[in-house]
Amino acid sequence: MRILLTGANGFIGSHLLAGLQARGHQVVAAVRDPEALRRRFPHTTAVACDFNRDVRPEAWLPRLAGIDAVVNCAGVLHGGRGQVMSRVHADAPIALFDACVAAGVRKVIQISAVSALPGVTTAYAETKRRADEHLQSAPLAGTVLRPSLIYGPTSYGGMTTLRSLAAAPLVVPLVGDGSASFRPMHVDDLVETVHLVLHADRHAGQVLEPVGPDRLSMRDIVARIRRWLGLKPARFVMVPVPVLKITARIADMVGGGPMGSASLAQLLAGNAGSQPDGHFAAEIGFQPRAMDDALARQPAGTQDLWHARLALMRPAVRTVLALLWLLSGILGWFAPPEAWRDLSATLTRLDIPAALLANAFCALDVVVGVLILLRWRPALLATLQAIVVAGYTVVLSVLVSDLWLHPFGPLLKNLPILALIAVWAVLERER
Numbered sequence: 458m459r460i461l462l463t464g465a466n467g468f469i470g471s472h473l474l475a476g477l478q479a480r481g482h483q484v485v486a487a488v489r490d491p492e493a494l495r496r497r498f499p500h501t502t503a504v505a506c507d508f509n510r511d512v513r514p515e516a517w518l519p520r521l522a523g524i525d526a527v528v529n530c531a532g533v534l535h536g537g538r539g540q541v542m543s544r545v546h547a548d549a550p551i552a553l554f555d556a557c558v559a560a561g562v563r564k565v566i567q568i569s570a571v572s573a574l575p576g577v578t579t580a581y582a583e584t585k586r587r588a589d590e591h592l593q594s595a596p597l598a599g600t601v602l603r604p605s606l607i608y609g610p611t612s613y614g615g616m617t618t619l620r621s622l623a624a625a626p627l628v629v630p631l632v633g634d635g636s637a638s639f640r641p642m643h644v645d646d647l648v649e650t651v652h653l654v655l656h657a658d659r660h661a662g663q664v665l666e667p668v669g670p671d672r673l674s675m676r677d678i679v680a681r682i683r684r685w686l687g688l689k690p691a692r693f694v695m696v697p698v699p700v701l702k703i704t705a706r707i708a709d710m711v712g713g714g715p716m717g718s719a720s721l722a723q724l725l726a727g728n729a730g731s732q733p734d735g736h737f738a739a740e741i742g743f744q745p746r747a748m749d750d751a752l753a754r755q756p757a758g759t760q761d762l763w764h765a766r767l768a769l770m771r772p773a774v775r776t777v778l779a780l781l782w783l784l785s786g787i788l789g790w791f792a793p794p795e796a797w798r799d800l801s802a803t804l805t806r807l808d809i810p811a812a813l814l815a816n817a818f819c820a821l822d823v824v825v826g827v828l829i830l831l832r833w834r835p836a837l838l839a840t841l842q843a844i845v846v847a848g849y850t851v852v853l854s855v856l857v858s859d860l861w862l863h864p865f866g867p868l869l870k871n872l873p874i875l876a877l878i879a880v881w882a883v884l885e886r887e888r
Contacts, residue, residue: 458655459483461524461562463506463553464531466494468613469568469644473530474498476648482655487520508549509541517556526655527557529588530568534581534614546584551591558595565599566654567592571666571730573603579722589664598661600654602647605668605728606678608748609644610755613887615724617768619675623682624765628694632701632721635676635693638729640668646745653741660740666730668737669745675724678748685752686762698725771884778881779829781874782842786822789815821845832885839882846871846878 460477464470465486475498477484484501488494491503504520508531511517521527529550533540550567557565573585592599608616622629650667654660673681676693683691705721738744825845828838850871853860860868 458525459485459523460655461485461487461520461527463487463508463527463529464568465501465503466490466497467530467532468609468611468616469607469647470530471497472609472611472644473528473648473651474501476645477528477652480652482652485520485524508545509539510544512544512548512552514552514556514559517553518560521556521560521562524560524562526564526566527553527562528566528568528651528655529553532568532570532585542580543584546581547587547591550588554588554592554595554597554599557597563598564655565592565597566651567599567601568651569601569603571603571605571668571728574731581722593662593664598658600660600662601664602650602654603664603666603730604642604647605640605666605730606642607644607647608641608751612764617764619679620682620686620761620765621769623679624686624688624762624769625691627691629679629683629691630694630696631676631679632696632724633698634695635674635679637675637724639673639675639678640671640729641673641678641748642667642669642745643748643751646743649743650741653743663740665740666732666737667741667745668730668732670734670738670747672729672734673748681748681752682765685757686765687757688762767884774877774881774884775829775832778877779826782822782826782829784826786819786826789819789822818849829881835882835885839878839885842878843875846875 460482462470462474462477462484465474465484466488470486474484474486478501486494486498486501486503487506488503489505489507491505494501494503506516506520531545531550533542533545535542554565557563567589569585569589570582572579572582573589574582575586577583577586589601589603592601606615612620622631646669647667650665654665679693680690701721825838825842850868853868
């Protein structure tokens with residue numbers, strides 16, 4: 458079967474791509490960055506698409522030539538930074554479904570969310586539900602899959618957050634009392650589900666909730682992951698929801714992500730689904746594995762522990778680096794004239810306007826700090842930071858070479874700062 462798969466660069470999408478190809482399907486990956494996908498899957502056909510722009514059926518019709526089925530798993534956790542949630546979750550998928558009707562592609566699978574239920578008012582759930590309902594009303598053999606928490610050998614988004622919480626030292630913070638309920642499902646079982654739905658007409662028009670066999674609280678899941686990582690049991694600390702809402706708002710200001718308001722709202726909305734226990738297994742024809750069994754079959758390695766701990770450290774690294782630049786600039790503006798005495802004397806002898814130059818560099822520091830908080834183009838920003846720090850070091854080494862011998866090491870500290878910038882650049886790149 459020749460399948461158009463959207464969102465193939467994401468966590469679920471990449472596993473679907475690999476799993477469907479392994480089962481003999483020909484997959485055409487529709488992604489924003491085809492070159493990035495080809496680096497990971499060099500033998501896969503990839504076509505460019507942008508769910509923020511492709512909101513008319515005419516945009517999708519050329520991509521449906523020769524396609525037998527469509528699987529849509531494109532999604533974003535929150536809007537912003539060039540992503541419009543209503544377009545990614547609703548407008549573009551609706552246009553795609555209408556294009557399927559026009560092109561005669563009847564088999565469509567929509568990967569939605571377990572919380573996309575009537576009465577759930579989060580932007581994520583509402584936009585997903587709009588596309589779900591449109592697919593159900595279209596003259597297509599469409600199936601909506603609303604999975605609960607999906608986990609696997611890799612992680613992204615909510616699962617990364619749970620991994621990082623599990624790796625927290627001393628105490629593990631929980632949302633409220635940690636009783637938020639999930640029915641976690643291994644990603645391989647979701648791939649098998651999609652494969653079966655593609656080949657079974659009886660699921661047309663259905664809404665299925667792919668879930669695991671166990672209802673687990675957040676506390677249960679974090680404890681299992683911590684044990685899987687080989688860490689000793691930790692004390693749990695209950696964090697009141699109002700406090701978390703404040704911290705989530707702060708996280709929104711610097712990019713949101715798994716710690717932002719959208720993630721918290723989705724967690725509070727519920728992730729265990731509305732269908733009774735056993736319903737999904739009876740409908741699909743196989744029993745998904747329990748989380749304990751799945752984790753036992755795939756022992757954690759060093760890379761898993763490192764990932765969990767580095768994900769926990771990422772907000773701290775970002776914040777510390779931003780504060781370094783911001784405070785350097787702000788303190789420079791308000792520094793007394795004596796602080797610039799040696800440098801000013803040297804610049805004056807060279808006929809360089811010291812005050813103007815100092816203010817310009819202070820402004821540059823502040824701009825860099827703000828851009829770090831906004832998570833603006835991390836790769837380019839890391840290069841800019843490295844150039845600025847290296848430039849400061851070289852210029853000051855020439856003009857005030859005694860700074861290398863200063864007991865507080867103002868130039869020596871630039872070396873670990875360069876290393877911190879390199880670590881930050883690595884942590885900011887999630888895919």
